[in-house]
Amino acid sequence: MTALPEIHLPAAPLGSRVDAVVEALLQPILSGDWPPHHRLPSEHNLAGQQGVSRAVIREAIARLKSDGYVETRQGKGAFVAAAPGGNSFKLAEDSESDLLELRALIEADCAALAAERHTLADLQALRDAQAAMRRVIDKGGLGLNEDIHFHDVLAAAAHNPALRRFAAFVGRHAREAMQLARLSRLRYENRLAEIDAEHGAIVAAIAARDPAAARAAVLRHISNGLKRLGLPPRFT
Template sequence: MNASPTAKRTSRLSDAVAEQLERWITEQHLTSGTQLPTEKSLCERFGVSRAVIREAISRLKADGCVTTRQGSGAFVAARPGQGSFRLVRDPEHSSSIMAGEISDIFELRYLVETGAAERAALRRTAEDLERMRAVLARMQDALVAQVDAVGDDDAFHVAIAIATHNLQIARFQAFMGAQFSDSRAPTWSSDGHRSGRAREAQAEHVRIFEAISRSDAKAAREAAQAHLVSAARRLGLDPLLWAGDKTESTR
């Protein structure tokens, strides 16, 4: 039996609401256990029925983004994706990331973030640019105050992924944000500020943003590539292990 037009419409609405809620959770850096607004509040916010809200919450629950408690409502789960995808670490050094593992993380970042920057340049909206601009401003403030801005660094790259308007790219970047944070932490550490790593990284972020704002896909990809290569070198890694079309380096 085919679904009724009403059922199809409800499903489309719930998908849209779920996407917006997931984006809101990511952008607000809501931690595990944070309670979401009530069904009534969500109905008013999105202008939809309780049925749509409940279906949206069910989808987010299935995706591992939220949990529900009988009589209490919906809550943010562990950061999206950690339950279904984790970086594999050396079992003998599970409490820290080893040099080879950081190199692997950078290769993954290289593949994801350069493509996302290119797509963002082609598809970004004024709202997307404003989101990126706001995060860049927070990182600039952190640079002046010489404080940690790893969360905002993560948020900048998530904002780029959101600007691709490909939900799967945006979700993957958000899912991997916590994992990528370990590779960004040295940039925003006290030593990172003293050595100039944070200042250099911020300048690279600005170049990526400027290319995206000009809708220059080639320049955006190249700026993202340069950022990842420079970031790797700042940490003493060899980007020839994974950057470029050809390499004589071997693993």
């Protein structure tokens, strides 16, 4: 079970405490540490971990349930939803190119903000995520989960929780449905290294604290992804 970060806000208003717990519980859901159908710790355990009352935990769970990240089962507790965040917005009928364009616009902003706001820990997490995908590829794997994780870490480095949640939601629709086939074809064509190089350019621009270069690197990455899918690029 993934350990949650300790958050102690004894003097904060109820709304602030609930917001903090919601963000703490979202972290393992968005990162994939708590996959769909994973059972959350009990209210009692969460209250102890987060240093808040069970009433705060119940309100946080209710909010996550309303947003589609969590579902509750009578007598069994709370579980990660089958499609976390799926109640928030509907993208199922949009084309691959439209989804990738939306993803590009969101992630370009994430990268620009990350270039301005990232910590040393954020930068290390990005480098670790890139290295993890490279290791899987070197062993003959596709690196799909590692690719998704890289982009979640990128969104987290922007230090805007709302933007991160939306980026994760769009990314899930824009990547998971189409990327398996794309990565399988690219492995056959021995072109997975292109993705690694593009990730490296994003990391380098963020490390240099260059928002314009970080934004351009993401747009170039998505544009190249469109071309790899056999679709016309939308960014130059």
